[in-house]
Amino acid sequence: MDKITVDVAVVGAGGAGIRAAIAAAEQSAGCKVALLSKVYPMRSHTVAAEGGAAAVWKDNDSTDLHFNDTVAGGDWLCEQDVVEYFVTHCREEMIQLEQWGCPWSRTADGNINVRNFGGMKVPRTWFAADKTGFHMLHTLFQTCLKYPTIQRLNEFFVLDLLVDDGKVAGLVAMDMKEGELVQVRAKAVVMATGGAGRVYRYNTNAVIVTGEGMGIAYRHGVALRDMEFIQYHPTGLPGTGILITEASRGEGGVMLNKYGYRYLQDYGMGPETPLGQPKPKHMELGPRDKLSQAFWQEAKKGNMVRTPDGDAAMLDVRHLGREKILERLPFIRELSMFYAGVDPIERPIPVRPTTHYTMGGIATDAHCETTLTGLFAAGECSSVGLHGANRLGSNSLAEIVVFGKVAGEHACIRAKEAGQAREEVLEAQARDVETWFNALLAQKGPEKWAHIRDEMGLSMEDGCGIYREAPEMQRTMDKLAELKGRIRKVGVAPQGNVFNTDVLSLIEVAHGIEIAEAMAHSAFNRRESRGAHQRLDEGCKQRDDEKFLAHSLAYYVKDGPPRIEYGPVKITKLQPAKRVYGAEGAGQAKEGK
Amino acid sequence: MADRTMTVTVSRYDPERDSAPYLQPYQVPWSEKTVLLDTLQYIKDNLATDLSFRSSCRMTICGSCGVMVNGEPRLACKTIMGNYQQGMVVEPLAFFPVERDLVVDLSHFMECIEAMKPFIIGNNRVPSDGPNRQTPEQIAKYHKFAMCINCGLCYAACPQFGLNPAFLGPGATALGHRYNLDSRDCGSTQRLATMNTQDGVWACTFVGYCSEVCPKHVDPAAAVQQCKAAGALDFVASVLHCQKKCKEGSHGHAS
Numbered sequence: 001m002d003k004i005t006v007d008v009a010v011v012g013a014g015g016a017g018i019r020a021a022i023a024a025a026e027q028s029a030g031c032k033v034a035l036l037s038k039v040y041p042m043r044s045h046t047v048a049a050e051g052g053a054a055a056v057w058k059d060n061d062s063t064d065l066h067f068n069d070t071v072a073g074g075d076w077l078c079e080q081d082v083v084e085y086f087v088t089h090c091r092e093e094m095i096q097l098e099q100w101g102c103p104w105s106r107t108a109d110g111n112i113n114v115r116n117f118g119g120m121k122v123p124r125t126w127f128a129a130d131k132t133g134f135h136m137l138h139t140l141f142q143t144c145l146k147y148p149t150i151q152r153l154n155e156f157f158v159l160d161l162l163v164d165d166g167k168v169a170g171l172v173a174m175d176m177k178e179g180e181l182v183q184v185r186a187k188a189v190v191m192a193t194g195g196a197g198r199v200y201r202y203n204t205n206a207v208i209v210t211g212e213g214m215g216i217a218y219r220h221g222v223a224l225r226d227m228e229f230i231q232y233h234p235t236g237l238p239g240t241g242i243l244i245t246e247a248s249r250g251e252g253g254v255m256l257n258k259y260g261y262r263y264l265q266d267y268g269m270g271p272e273t274p275l276g277q278p279k280p281k282h283m284e285l286g287p288r289d290k291l292s293q294a295f296w297q298e299a300k301k302g303n304m305v306r307t308p309d310g311d312a313a314m315l316d317v318r319h320l321g322r323e324k325i326l327e328r329l330p331f332i333r334e335l336s337m338f339y340a341g342v343d344p345i346e347r348p349i350p351v352r353p354t355t356h357y358t359m360g361g362i363a364t365d366a367h368c369e370t371t372l373t374g375l376f377a378a379g380e381c382s383s384v385g386l387h388g389a390n391r392l393g394s395n396s397l398a399e400i401v402v403f404g405k406v407a408g409e410h411a412c413i414r415a416k417e418a419g420q421a422r423e424e425v426l427e428a429q430a431r432d433v434e435t436w437f438n439a440l441l442a443q444k445g446p447e448k449w450a451h452i453r454d455e456m457g458l459s460m461e462d463g464c465g466i467y468r469e470a471p472e473m474q475r476t477m478d479k480l481a482e483l484k485g486r487i488r489k490v491g492v493a494p495q496g497n498v499f500n501t502d503v504l505s506l507i508e509v510a511h512g513i514e515i516a517e518a519m520a521h522s523a524f525n526r527r528e529s530r531g532a533h534q535r536l537d538e539g540c541k542q543r544d545d546e547k548f549l550a551h552s553l554a555y556y557v558k559d560g561p562p563r564i565e566y567g568p569v570k571i572t573k574l575q576p577a578k579r580v581y582g583a584e585g586a587g588q589a590k591e592g593k
Numbered sequence: 594m595a596d597r598t599m600t601v602t603v604s605r606y607d608p609e610r611d612s613a614p615y616l617q618p619y620q621v622p623w624s625e626k627t628v629l630l631d632t633l634q635y636i637k638d639n640l641a642t643d644l645s646f647r648s649s650c651r652m653t654i655c656g657s658c659g660v661m662v663n664g665e666p667r668l669a670c671k672t673i674m675g676n677y678q679q680g681m682v683v684e685p686l687a688f689f690p691v692e693r694d695l696v697v698d699l700s701h702f703m704e705c706i707e708a709m710k711p712f713i714i715g716n717n718r719v720p721s722d723g724p725n726r727q728t729p730e731q732i733a734k735y736h737k738f739a740m741c742i743n744c745g746l747c748y749a750a751c752p753q754f755g756l757n758p759a760f761l762g763p764g765a766t767a768l769g770h771r772y773n774l775d776s777r778d779c780g781s782t783q784r785l786a787t788m789n790t791q792d793g794v795w796a797c798t799f800v801g802y803c804s805e806v807c808p809k810h811v812d813p814a815a816a817v818q819q820c821k822a823a824g825a826l827d828f829v830a831s832v833l834h835c836q837k838k839c840k841e842g843s844h845g846h847a848s
Contacts, residue, residue, distance in 0.1 A: 039657065040657075040699065042656055042742065043649040043655040047650060047655045048654055048655070092720040095724050096720045098724040099713065099716065099718050099719070099720065100712065100713060101712060101772070101778070103732055103736060103739055104724075106728065106729055106732065108729060109728065110727050110731070111724075134742075138739075143712045143713075145711065145712060146710070154703070177692055179609070206649040207634075207648055208649045239626065240626075240651070240652075334653070335652060335653075338671065339626075448639075450637070450642070493643040495607055495609075495610065495643040496607045496608060496609025498607070498608050498692060498693050499645045499694075499696050502642045
């Protein structure tokens with residue numbers, strides 16, 4: 001097996017991974033970095049983010065306000081020291097991106113422009129029209145080309161970590177183009193592999209968002225934290241789930257039911273704001289969990305528009321006018337026209353909630369390091385403690401650069417301190433990975449990974465959707481246990497190893513089932529309602545701070561369901577309070593002053 | 594997907610088993626909304642799990658899924674099956690070496706991107722200085738060329754790339770041009786030196802098909818022509834201009 005030796009290996013080359021690689025390279029001139037990804041960096045899912053990235057910018061804003069919005073938005077399940085670090089570092093990262101060439105949208109005089117976003121009290125979302133993730137990712141990718149110490153390993157699919165004496169010492173990956181396994185020896189590894197949205201059936205996520213980074217860390221005994229908190233984005237296209245950015249509402253778009261009524265006023269987000277005058281934290285600028293829950297309730301009343309792809313609300317941006325739509329939302333228009341046959345200049349866009357973001361992930365400390373020494377995680381695959389029970393839109397594009405940098409710097413420091421791992425231990429582990437992989441290549445059986453993937457996705461929608469109940473969750477947990485058995489009977493077609501996406505898809509789905517189990521069991525055990533985890537069963541409908549102001553921690557158990565434990569939440573300056581928006585939220589803010 | 598079916602013929606090639614690519618027909622269902630990427634996934638899920646193709650965002654922004662459809666370079670996620678009821682042949686992007694099935698080797702394209710030095714050069718601002726000032730008019734100069742998704746369709750459309758695999762090509766040139774036009778950058782001298790060569794912009798014979806197939810309307814043909822002009826006529830002037838711009842520190846503070 002070929003060996004590549006570096007100091008830091010970064011797995012995943014989306015925004016968090018590239019930012020980590022650059023930070024490690026800048027931390028020390030001698031730090032050699034390998035940047036691995038199962039796809040070319042530009043294909044990473046960061047590319048699909050649309051609306052923007054948060055950082056305090058305007059004179060009437062403050063990091064305290066951003067802090068309060070984030071902690072309340074997360075229903076108090078955030079690590080407040082982490083949030084504090086985050087809000088005070090977003091701005092310099094946005095400016096850094098600007099200086100690396102990111103084409104942020106500007107005001108007429110050439111200053112940075114910011115827009116409104118859901119759950120944010122002041123406009124603080126930096127944007128590049130409605131392709132913010134695309135521009136951030138390409139800026140980061142192109143910038144990373146100037147660092148000779150960063151070795152990019154494109155289309156390397158990571159299979160497992162190498163570990164000696166409780167410390168990470170590298171990884172084994174499939175070089176897809178060559179069809180050969182490769183060891184990458186590294187004294188620190190940063191996981192930046194993105195979320196696991198694809199364990200659900202209907203999705204804003206790219207097909208690559210399958211979560212193996214989480215799965216690999218999990219199998220090595222690292223906890224997956226707060227996995228029950230899955231964000232449904234309120235505005236995906238029915239059927240495909242393609243994302244229609246929250247910026248549509250930030251710019252003034254409104255949500256209508258089939259009677260043309262702005263139904264959000266009936267769900268604690270009112271009073272109705274005048275058309276064309278969006279008001280922060282009111283109506284369409286409420287947080288995503290509340291908007292998706294309102295959709296669910298309204299659909300249950302029969303007030304939504306029936307489409308061949310299920311119920312839909314109508315997102316109306318027509319009053320913004322042609323010019324503003326073409327300037328601020330050109331990609332939304334292109335997507336609506338092509339994938340929904342609707343020109344938003346002329347007609348409202350049909351939308352419905354679809355799975356969007358994994359709030360939980362690989363548990364890390366504030367330096368992005370896990371309990372496995374030398375293993376770091378950043379971005380959506382991680383749970384550094386920023387998002388709590390519900391992420392605010394535009395906090396994640398900021399997260400990937402703020403914490404990507406933290407992870408890269410600390411990984412570099414860790415690599416410098418690390419001793420030499422035992423050669424024979426690593427070689428033996430690499431051989432084990434090879435044996436396991438060869439067995440998968442030769443696996444015979446009647447099952448198809450594609451069918452198992454679809455059954456898993458539908459079961460997650462049923463049991464762990466916007467609202468949850470114990471019997472449905474139990475059925476999902478049972479289904480996942482069944483699929484864990486059946487995945488071993490999936491046949492892999494006889495074929496060469498070059499770009500063998502048959503066996504790699506099998507590996508993705510196998511990890512997916514285990515991650516889905518962590519989500520379902522964490523959800524089942526959380527007998528309360530908080531943020532994106534809402535239950536309908538008796539005794540679980542309210543937030544219960546006495547018992548559940550705590551992070552769930554799912555631990556891998558071989559051949560069994562995960563073990564669920566709980567850990568404390570760090571509260572520094574914002575004590576838990578009722579989470580309210582609209583008029584009630586405004587009243588609460590006034591009293592607070 | 595739904596009721597109706599059609600035949601799609603897909604180029605198959607496993608380098609460890611096949612001596613050459615061959616065409617394999619598949620019977621697939623389709624409806625009004627079905628795009629080719631759905632169809633390829635349907636084939637992989639149900640008919641041939643060993644079929645390999647690239648795919649990620651499925652919404653025309655990641656650039657993964659470029660293929661030839663009846664000889665025309667296209668994104669699979671932006672190709673409506675209903676428009677091909679007379680028959681469809683799907684092949685890997687032309688002029689690139691094939692790794693397997695519909696997967697091509699993008700190494701050369703990536704090397705061209707790297708050679709263009711597509712990053713801000715010669716601007717020493719740091720975050721504590723605040724952002725550069727850049728007006729919407731200044732952004733408009735380069736913005737179109739910043740929309741490239743690196744899908745490679747323009748290379749598959751370029752007869753010169755077919756004849757000369759060392760050609761820098763339309764996509765990479767457009768990217769270099771994007772930075773040359775950016776008011777924050779001072780690196781055009783370095784980039785023009787790469788562009789202004791036999792395998793650079795001068796290899797282009799201005800067929801213009803690259804701009805026709807571009808799914809993002811980047812217009813790489815225009816970029817190549819503008820670089821030729823910069824290379825031939827204004828090379829010295831542009832260098833002087835760039836030096837002047839950097840000396841004056843015209844990246845002005847923004848609050």
